[in-house]
Amino acid sequence: MEFPIAGVTINPLVLIAIGFLVGILGGFFGVGGGFLAGPFLFWTGVPVNIVVGTDLAHMTGKSIVASNRHRTLGHVDLKLGVIMILGTVTGVELGAQLIELFEEMGNVDLIVGISYVIILLVISAFTAWESIRAIRMIRSESLDVKDVLAFQNITKRMHGIKLWPMVSFPGSGILSVSLWVVLGVGLLSGVLAGFLGVGGGFLRMPLLVYLIGVPTHVAVGTDLFEIVFSSGYGTITHALKGNVDIFIALVMHTGAAIGAQIGAVSTRFFAGPRIRLLFSALPLIGAILVIIRLISGGEGI
Amino acid sequence: MDIDSSKIIRNFLIELVVYGALVVAYFILVLRSLGGWLTSLYDNNLPVYSIVALVLIVVQAVFLEKVTSFLIERLGLERLE
Numbered sequence: 260m261e262f263p264i265a266g267v268t269i270n271p272l273v274l275i276a277i278g279f280l281v282g283i284l285g286g287f288f289g290v291g292g293g294f295l296a297g298p299f300l301f302w303t304g305v306p307v308n309i310v311v312g313t314d315l316a317h318m319t320g321k322s323i324v325a326s327n328r329h330r331t332l333g334h335v336d337l338k339l340g341v342i343m344i345l346g347t348v349t350g351v352e353l354g355a356q357l358i359e360l361f362e363e364m365g366n367v368d369l370i371v372g373i374s375y376v377i378i379l380l381v382i383s384a385f386t387a388w389e390s391i392r393a394i395r396m397i398r399s400e401s402l403d404v405k406d407v408l409a410f411q412n413i414t415k416r417m418h419g420i421k422l423w424p425m426v427s428f429p430g431s432g433i434l435s436v437s438l439w440v441v442l443g444v445g446l447l448s449g450v451l452a453g454f455l456g457v458g459g460g461f462l463r464m465p466l467l468v469y470l471i472g473v474p475t476h477v478a479v480g481t482d483l484f485e486i487v488f489s490s491g492y493g494t495i496t497h498a499l500k501g502n503v504d505i506f507i508a509l510v511m512h513t514g515a516a517i518g519a520q521i522g523a524v525s526t527r528f529f530a531g532p533r534i535r536l537l538f539s540a541l542p543l544i545g546a547i548l549v550i551i552r553l554i555s556g557g558e559g560i
Numbered sequence: 561m562d563i564d565s566s567k568i569i570r571n572f573l574i575e576l577v578v579y580g581a582l583v584v585a586y587f588i589l590v591l592r593s594l595g596g597w598l599t600s601l602y603d604n605n606l607p608v609y610s611i612v613a614l615v616l617i618v619v620q621a622v623f624l625e626k627v628t629s630f631l632i633e634r635l636g637l638e639r640l641e
Contacts, residue, residue: 263599316617323621491614498610505598505613509590512620513583517576524572 264504265313267304271510274303278317278511282518286325287525288538289479290460291318291486294545296511309504312497315490316508317515322486325519329480332527336430336477339441340484343467346442347459347485350449357454372553375455378462379542379549386465387539393532406474406531414472431473431481444470452489460486461541468535475531480523571637579628586620 260271277299281292293314300310329335361367392409408414422437444466452459460482467478497503526534590598594616601609 264602316613319614320617320621323618324625327622327625491618494614494617495610498613499606501602501606503610503613505609505616506591506595508613508617509587509620512617513580513587516583516621516624517580520572520576520579 260510262504262506265305265309265507267306269303269305269507274507274510275514277303278321278514278516279518280514281511282321282325282515282520283522283525284518284541285318285321285460285483285486285515286328286519286522287479288461288522288534288541289325289464289482289486290541291322291490292460293318294461294548298548300507305504305507308500308502309507312494312500312502313504313507313511315493315497316503316505317511318490319487319494320508320512321515321519322483322490324516325523326480326483326487328520328523329476329483329526332476332480332523333430334476334480334523334526335484336428336473336481337484338426339428339431339467339471339473339477340481342426342438342441343445343448343463343481344485344488346445346447347449347452347463347489350446350451351453351459351489352449353446354450354453354455357450369553371455372549375549376546376553378451378455379546382462382465383539383542383546385469386535386542389469390532390536390539394530394536397530397532406476408468408472409532410469411472413469417470418472428473431471431477433472436471441471459489461538461545464538465535468531475534476526479526479534568638571632574635574637575628575632578631579624582624582627583620586624590616 261268277296281296281299284290284295285292293311296314296317297310300314301307305313326335358367358371361370389408389410393407396409397407417440418433418436420437420440422439424438425435426438426441427434428436448459448463448466451462463485464478464482467473467481468475473481494503529537598609598612601612
C-alpha cells in the first residue's frame with residue numbers, strides 16, 4: 260500500500276502488527292512504546308522525521324483506548340493524573356532548556372545517550388530487584404494481596420513531608436501527601452522526558468509506584484491517562500512541521516487499539532509485583548537500542 | 561477459571577472482534593472518502609491538517625469504542641469491568 264505523505268510503500272499488515280505489539284505493551288505496562296515503534300517504523304522505510312510524529316499520533320489513539328479500558332477497571336486516578344500533568348509539562352520545558360544548555364557546550368548526543376542508558380539500566384535493575392523481593396515476600400508470608408512493595412523507604416519519606424497543602428488520592432489509596440511531592444515527581448519525570456527526548460511513560464510508572472506509593476495497576480492506568488495529553492500535544496506540534504502521516508498512524512492504530520485493550524485487560528490477571536518484574540525488561544531493551552545507536556554513530560533511531 | 565470468568569473473557573473476545581471490524585471499516589472509509597483531501601491539505605494547509613489528523617485519531621479511539629459498547633449492550637453481553 261502506498262502512503263503518499265511519507266512517500267513510502269508498506270504492507271499495511273506489517274504496520275498493523277507493529278501497532279498490535281506496541282499496543283499490548285502500552286496497555287499492559289502503561290508506556291507509549293515509542294522506543295520500540297520508532298525503530299520498527301524506521302525499518303519499514305518511513306523517513307526519520309515522520310517516524311516520530313506518526314508514532315506520537317498513533318500513541319494518542321492507543322493511550323485513549325487503553326486508559327479508557329483501565330478506567331472501567333478502576334485503574335485510573337484522574338485527580339492524580341491531572342496534578343501530575345501540571346508538573347510534567349513544566350518539567351518537559353525545563354528538560355528542553357537543559358538540552359539547549361548542553362548543545363551550547365557541545366557533545367549533546369553523547370551526554371544524552373549516556374544519561375539515557377544509565378537511567379534506563381538503573382530503573383530496570385531496581386525494578387527487577389524490588390519486584391523479585393516483593394514476589395518472595397508474598398510467597399513466604401502467604402499474603403493475600405494484589406500488590407505489595409518490598410522497598411518502601413522512599414515512599415515513607417515522601418509521605419513524611421508535611422508541606423501544605425496536603426492532598427488525598429482515594430483512587431490510589433493514598434490518604435495524605437503533600438501536593439508539592441506529587442508536582443515534584445511530575446516535574447522530575449517531565450525533566451527526564453524533556454532531556455532524553457522521550458514520552459516518559461517508562462520513567463513515570465516506576466516513579467508513581469516507588470515515590471508516591473501508587474498501586475502498580477493504578478500507576479499503569481494513570482500513566483496512560485497522562486500519555487493521552489502529552490502525545491496529543493506532540494502530535495499537533497509535529498503535524499504543524501509536516502511530520503505526521505495520518506494514514507500510517509490510522510493503520511497502526513488499527514492494530515494498536517486491539518492490542519491496547521488486550522494489554523489493559525491482561526493486567527487484571529497479574530499481581531502488581533509481577534507486572535513490575537515484566538516491566539523491568541522494557542528499559543533494558545530501550546538501553547540496548549540506544550547503545551546500538553551510539554556504537555553505530557547515530558545512524559537510524 | 562470459573563464459569564463467570566470464561567464467560568466474561570468470551571464476551572471480551574466478541575467485543576474485540578466487533579471493535580476490530582469497526583476500526584478497519586473506519587480506516588477504509590477515511591482512506592476512500594478523505595484520502596485525496598487529506599493529502600492536498602498536508603501540502604497546502606498544515607495547521608488545518610494537524611487538527612484534522614488529531615481529530616481522526618481521537619474519533620477512531622473514542623467514537624468507535626462508544627459504538628462497540630452500544631452494540632455489546634444491545635447484544636446483551638456483559639462487559640469486563
